[in-house]
Amino acid sequence: MSAPSEPVRTLVNGHRQTSISAFDRGFTLADGLFETIAIRGGRPLLWEAHCGRLEQGCGALGLIAPERELLTQEIAQLRGGDTDGTVRITVTRGPGARGYALPAEPTPTRVVSFDSGGPFFGASPLRLRWCETRIGLQPRLAGIKHLGRLEQVLARAEWNDPHIDEGVVQSVDGRVIECVAANLFLVRENVLITPTLSDCGVAGVARGQVLATARTLDIETEERDVGPGEVNTADELFLTSSVRGIAPIGSLAQQSFAAPGPITAQLIEHSDWLR
Helix, strand or coil: CCCCCCCEEEEECCEECCCCCCCEHHHHHCCEEEEEEEEECCEECCHHHHHHHHHHHHHHHCCCCCCHHHHHHHHHHHHCCCCCEEEEEEEECCECCCCCCCCCCCCCEEEEEEECCCCCCCCCCEEEEEEEEEECCCCCCCECCECCCHHHHHHHCCCCCCCCCEEEEEECCCCEEEECCEEEEEEECCEEEEECCCCCCECCHHHHHHHHHHHHCCCCEEEECCCHHHHHCCCEEEEEECCCEEEEEEEECCEECCCCCHHHHHHHHCCHHHC
């Protein structure tokens, strides 16, 4: 892989720059959303799923989604000769006047950036902890990757131990939802379970891919409410994300788990998108 001329390369509305307006509603009100996409072998992994979630999120917020062809061109422009890395696409409603009212004629801001670091796929068992920060309930925003990430910022601020890879977060009513920057899966008695995301959390594209793969392998799946006790007594745990793929969890606080367990290993083996 060729050495990049700068660690992160960025286009704002198609122009090579790194700044946006101080009045951009993405900055002042978190009025927007984003996607983080792994690039491997020169191709964006799970591209159709990422575009689909971006378009779904734009629809939920009343934004006009960027054209896929335009995004493809901008990613190729930023990537240059690099074959591996991570892309972030951010879409905001653009500049606006003071207050919450929507602009009469919004001019959306589109930011595409490429970082030659990652993706970080691998099978090394991860060490996790429980987070004290809880996630609020808001069904209208559930599933989409909106810019309001303060809950995740506060959760991630709870530890600085380099040996801890991730944290598990719960909703305000005590249900296990996800990890700080990934989705969570558990296996109990050969059933693959992941928390439902009907009123909070992010529906990761890797999460959706794993559920689809499991069904092709005749692995029983459940999307439902999950309590902390179920997680602590699971047979297997793993997380999924676009930049980490399927990552086995070896420990959560004082609990240890098979890593990877048999179902986790089977899913990794049959997930062609990881390679």
